[in-house]
Amino acid sequence: MERLDKIISNQMGYSRKEVKDLVKSKRVLINDVVASKSDIKVDVSKDIIKVDGKEISVKEFVYLMLNKPKGYVSATEDKVMPTVLELIPIEYSHRDLFPAGRLDRDTTGLMLITDDGEFAHNILSPKKHVKKTYEVVIDIPMTEEMVIGFKNGVNLIDGECKSSELIITGEYSGTVILTEGRYHQIKRMFGCFGAKVLELNRVGMGNFYLPADLEIGECREFTDEDLKKIKGD
Numbered sequence: 001m002e003r004l005d006k007i008i009s010n011q012m013g014y015s016r017k018e019v020k021d022l023v024k025s026k027r028v029l030i031n032d033v034v035a036s037k038s039d040i041k042v043d044v045s046k047d048i049i050k051v052d053g054k055e056i057s058v059k060e061f062v063y064l065m066l067n068k069p070k071g072y073v074s075a076t077e078d079k080v081m082p083t084v085l086e087l088i089p090i091e092y093s094h095r096d097l098f099p100a101g102r103l104d105r106d107t108t109g110l111m112l113i114t115d116d117g118e119f120a121h122n123i124l125s126p127k128k129h130v131k132k133t134y135e136v137v138i139d140i141p142m143t144e145e146m147v148i149g150f151k152n153g154v155n156l157i158d159g160e161c162k163s164s165e166l167i168i169t170g171e172y173s174g175t176v177i178l179t180e181g182r183y184h185q186i187k188r189m190f191g192c193f194g195a196k197v198l199e200l201n202r203v204g205m206g207n208f209y210l211p212a213d214l215e216i217g218e219c220r221e222f223t224d225e226d227l228k229k230i231k232g233d
């Protein structure tokens with residue numbers, strides 16, 4: 001059982017005082033009966049809370065997919081550049097959301113924004129082997145040597161990369177599948193072969209792929225099924 005005012009303020013961003021006023025003005029219903037006090041206890045597993053006629057769904061955590069545009073940094077704050085959090089709708093502003101993992105400022109594609117630290121840790125930890133799939137365009141023709149090098153583990157200044165997959169899809173384009181996420185990893189891996197990455201777009205996390213109808217800059221909630229796919233279930 002949880003206090004009504006706590007639930008409403010957590011889910012909707014109202015202060016406790018504002019919830020008190022909402023209750024006083026009879027705008028809050030519990031199971032279609034006007035709530036009498038703002039501090040009464042409610043069972044979120046069965047009681048239905050409505051504010052202004054709209055049911056509020058009580059979620060412990062939020063999981064959002066974002067199709068990241070270029071020009072945004074994967075951080076919660078930045079002094080100069082806009083952050084990916086600025087693309088999240090205002091209705092989530094009261095939650096402590098953060099991007100799970102980083103994409104470079106000029107990288108586009110699938111990002112998970114959540115307030116579930118444990119889930120984020122699990123999908124990012126190299127030990128969990130959650131694959132990340134990227135589409136890449138480079139400035140010189142793709143070669144078999146790159147494919148073999150990626151498979152064997154490219155040697156970077158901070159150590160050898162785990163084995164990864166490069167599938168050549170065009171003269172200058174390919175798909176890269178990684179299970180770790182080091183700083184500028186793909187750019188540095190291609191750099192070892194004298195190539196510069198021109199375009200980098202993350203299209204998949206685990207077995208979940210960026211939906212074709214999720215426009216650049218748009219965000220939406222993952223379903224439970226999607227989340228299972230990320231973890232590879």
Ligand code: URA
Nearest residue numbers: 104107184185186187
């Ligand atoms: N590798 C990179 O070099 N940049 C990214 O944003 C992601 C993977």
